[in-house]
Amino acid sequence: MSTTTEQITETSKADTEHHHGPAKGMSRWFFTTNHKDIGTMYLWFSLAMFMTGGCMALMVRAELFQPGLQFIEPDFFNQMTTMHGLIMVFGAVMPAFVGLANWMIPMMIGAPDMALPRLNNWSFWILPFAFSIMLMTLFMDGGGPNFGWTFYAPLSTTFAPPSVTYFIFAVHMMGISSIMGAINVIVTILNMRAPGMIMMKLPLFVWTWLITAFLLILVMPILAGLVTMMLMDIHFSTSFFSAAGGGDPVLFQHIFWFFGHPEVYIMILPAFGIVSEIIPTFARKKLFGYSSMVYATSSIAFLSFIVWAHHMFTVGIPLMGELFFMFATMLIAVPTGVKVFNWVATMFRGSMTFETPMLFSIAFVVLFSIGGFSGLMLAIAPADFQYHDTYFVVAHFHYVLVPGSVFSIMAGVYYWLPKWTGNYYDERMGKIHFWLSFVGINITFFPMHFVGLAGMPRRVPDYALQFADFNAISSVGAFLFGFSQLLFIYNVVSCIRKRNQASNRVWEGSHGLEWTLTSPPPYHSFTTPPKVD
Amino acid sequence: MTKNVYFSVKKQLRLFAQLWVIVLLFAVSKANADWQLNMREGVTEISRAVYDLHMVIFWICVAIAVVVFGVMLFSVIYHRKSRGAKAHNFHENVFVEIAWTVIPMVILIGMAIPATGTLIKMYDSRESDLDIQITGYQWKWRYQYLESGVDFFSSLATPMAQIKGEEPKGEHYLLEVDNPLVIPVGKKIRFLITANDVIHSWWVPDFAVKKDAIPGFINESWTVVEEPGIYRGQCAELCGKDHGFMPIVVEVKSQPDYDAWVKQQQLAQLEKAKSAEKRWSLDELMTTGEAVYLKSCAACHQASGEGIPGAFPALKGSAIVQGDPAAHIDIVLNGKPGTAMQAFIDQLSAVELAAVITYERNAWGDSLGDIISPSQIAKLQQ
Incomplete structure (x- = not known):
């Protein structure tokens, strides 16, 4: 195998010299159809949104540092929580995964580029416009969306600020972008694999993304339908969600969560993939159960479509419905458990080293599991009556999204950065970034379990005195986590600029086609397909 | 590795487990109200059943966490390259895979049964007093x-x-x-x-x-x-x-x-x-009206009557407030469908309604000097 891959690297090098490289100046970025350029833009965009959404979270935490209203008014507080959620979900986490998919999928399956390069350009360039529209609403009369990222009707229709129409338009644009991105991923994976790269040899990151892409195609149109129904209610006198006109506010929640629950897995399945790449590399040992990982991912994807009403245990669905959704939700613990057990079994009797990507991955496994445990608790419907819409839920989903999705993205960036740039990042600074983030998020989110159980509802700008101490601690943690991300940015930027030549393998234990390319890889990844045996 | 190492490993694991239990026991103690960590047991049969479910599932999670994180920590400590650990290249074991699918299933079924019982009780709202x-x-x-x-x-x-x-x-x-x-x-x-x-x-x-x-x-x-x-x-x-x-x-x-x-x-x-039948003076109505306004109206229209641009309209200088009293009374009593303006006809008494409308028409320097009498409103309420 090694001789073949070396030859291939040589040929791809030769090919780049003959081929055109990137265009000069700004037009490179506007008109590019190159998967790496587009991936880079996705990642920078995601970082910008991560910092924007982060600033909003810090405003929320500043207000909640003490009881009473200190800095911002309740209505603006609601706008901040809403925008923080929308931006982190649609602007930070999802584009970051698409960026990683763009960079890595062609390189991992032995393709020169994505299958649909022009579509690729378009799906990225929609995003800056969509988010400009969304952020613009903050400066309009009546302010931006203030109805929570779940935008339940009728608060988001009859009782919404006038800017809600812009919000609807922005969501439509994000949906178009996601659907096109997903189509591109599916077409690329199904058609552009190198000879010998059968499905059951695909790297797990590619597998999880393939399943994620199907989820995206299935649910983004539902979200589009939902916001269109809102638009009709607001401007064209329909009453889909207005009881006064014979409509049904609960219908909104059913549709939203039929989109929303698979959406949650859209934000975690690629994370599973990234971690499944990184742990074997640094444990210097094959992933324990490759095929069971694939089956577990598929089961999670299937289950995600039949559990949506566990977000709605308190809306008054009939007993039988409540029981069905409780059982189905508990079932998710099984394939998720299989994944965690597989990662642990991979580490067991390995030969581990703890570079920054591995640190983030280990933290992912532990802290995501904690989020999984609180998820299992939330699945118990009678207990959910106490947990629902409290800070316990806030703690739960931040544990799966921050040390879950966000840590996996950071792990992936550290892991592949030397491949992308051809330079090693500063390992010491990476480790400091990890430890500050790890301590920061735990200080922020762990106390939220306590205040939630003690009875603090979510989405409130002010709270009773008994919650004061833990809220103060949470706020301190949030600022620590937020500011430690500046280290990450500094490390990435200096890694791009400095010269600290990385080898082609980059890591001692790395496996897979992407490591057979040069660091940085040629502009068109594999111009002649490698042979996989 | 020698036997000695394994012994110390066991010891350390036990220590670690003990540490966890202490931390978690601290986490569920309710010593200080300001540092309340756990769910309240409550004062009903149902709330206690819910609390019990919560505690059972919590301890199940803790037990699983101790096992999984324990194995992981063990590997992190002992199977590291810096200690000279060599990777054992085993993978794919059908027996293990089945075991860690079936065991969680059994635990879940054990959990689902009491949860179902409690839920059925919670849904039985028949025969109320x-x-x-x-x-x-x-x-x-x-x-x-x-x-x-x-x-x-x-x-x-x-x-x-x-x-x-x-x-x-x-x-x-x-x-x-x-x-x-x-x-x-x-x-x-x-x-x-x-x-x-x-x-x-x-x-x-x-x-x-x-x-x-x-x-x-x-x-x-x-x-x-x-x-x-x-x-x-x-x-x-x-x-x-x-x-x-x-x-x-x-x-x-x-x-x-x-x-x-x-x-x-x-x-x-x-x-x-009865008090609606009495004759009220402008001053009396203004005093009552201000109190009612601050309680029921000021959240949206603001104490200054200036509203919040784009969200809640201003009353100060508004055409409805300064125009025909009938239109003003109508919007306060019946609300404005499709907006946040509620119908206050059932929410406030005749006196309160009359007072607040009078207040709105005379506060903020708009001084129209007109009085809306409670008896007039009482008629509309019937």
Whole structure:
């Protein structure tokens, strides 16, 4: 195998010299159809949104540092929580995964580029416009969306600020972008694999993304339908969600969560993939159960479509419905458990080293599991009556999204950065970034379990005195986590600029086609397909 | 590795497990109210059943965590390259895979059975002794006793000065209301929960009752409270600007105290109706009107009457306020469909309505000098 891959690297090098490289100046970025350029833009965009959404979270935490209203008014507080959620979900986490998919999928399956390069350009360039529209609403009369990222009707229709129409338009644009991105991923994976790269040899990151892409195609149109129904209610006198006109506010929640629950897995399945790449590399040992990982991912994807009403245990669905959704939700613990057990079994009797990507991955496994445990608790419907819409839920989903999705993205960036740039990042600074983030998020989110159980509802700008101490601690943690991300940015930027030549393998234990390319890889990844045996 | 190493490994693992248990025991102790860490057990049979479920699933999670994280920590400590560990290249083991699929399944089934039992009990709202309709409004609760006809609104009693930090905060900051819900002890109370505008959620942790209040729907829930006392909760569903400021207070009284309270409420309602017949002066109406305005109108239209541009219209200088009184009365009594403007016809008494409309027409330098009389409103209310 090694001789073949070396030859291939040589040929791809030769090919780049003959081929055109990137265009000069700004037009490179506007008109590019190159998967790496587009991936880079996705990642920078995601970082910008991560910092924007982060600033909003810090405003929320500043207000909640003490009881009473200190800095911002309740209505603006609601706008901040809403925008923080929308931006982190649609602007930070999802584009970051698409960026990683763009960079890595062609390189991992032995393709020169994505299958649909022009579509690729378009799906990225929609995003800056969509988010400009969304952020613009903050400066309009009546302010931006203030109805929570779940935008339940009728608060988001009859009782919404006038800017809600812009919000609807922005969501439509994000949906178009996601659907096109997903189509591109599916077409690329199904058609552009190198000879010998059968499905059951695909790297797990590619597998999880393939399943994620199907989820995206299935649910983004539902979200589009939902916001269109809102638009009709607001401007064209329909009453889909207005009881006064014979409509049904609960219908909104059913549709939203039929989109929303698979959406949650859209934000975690690629994370599973990234971690499944990184742990074997640094444990210097094959992933324990490759095929069971694939089956577990598929089961999670299937289950995600039949559990949506566990977000709605308190809306008054009939007993039988409540029981069905409780059982189905508990079932998710099984394939998720299989994944965690597989990662642990991979580490067991390995030969581990703890570079920054591995640190983030280990933290992912532990802290995501904690989020999984609180998820299992939330699945118990009678207990959910106490947990629902409290800070316990806030703690739960931040544990799966921050040390879950966000840590996996950071792990992936550290892991592949030397491949992308051809330079090693500063390992010491990476480790400091990890430890500050790890301590920061735990200080922020762990106390939220306590205040939630003690009875603090979510989405409130002010709270009773008994919650004061833990809220103060949470706020301190949030600022620590937020500011430690500046280290990450500094490390990435200096890694791009400095010269600290990385080898082609980059890591001692790395496996897979992407490591057979040069660091940085040629502009068109594999111009002649490698042979996989 | 030698035997010795393994022994110390065991020792360390045990130490680690003990440490976890200590940390978690600390986590569930309820020594200090300000550092309350766990769910309240509450004062009903259901709330205790829910608490038990919560604790069982919590300890199951802890047990799984100790095993999984224990193995992981063991590997992190002993299977590291710097200690000279060599990777054992084993993978794919069908037996192990089946085991870690089946064992969690069994645990889950064990958990589902008691949860199902409790849920069935929670859904059985038949044969109630007392029915109370609860309606969520932006941002207050209305309680209507279907049997005795008692009907009132309940809103936040914490003064704005405490919220703004101009006064020290009281003991029940944000968890106090003007008129609490009053129920008798030991009786099965059925709550019929709905909403007037957006979705709210009625939650009292000590009863383990949380049910969404949805416009156009009537949800059912019930409770039997075993000890008299005052129990506090909050709206749990984001319902707009003042979602954080619509608490719930339930006073549970003994049966005789409760009966006396019902009598007194009924008398007070008669009293209120009578006072509409009296002749009110402009000054009297202005004083009452200002109080009503601050309580029922200022959240949106602001104390200055200037509203919030783009969200809530200004009353100061508005065409409706300065124009024909009939139009002004109409919008206050019947609201404006499709907007946040509620119909106040049932929410306020004739006196309160007359006073607040009079106040709006004469405050903020608009001084039209006209008086809206309570008797005029009382006629419209019939």
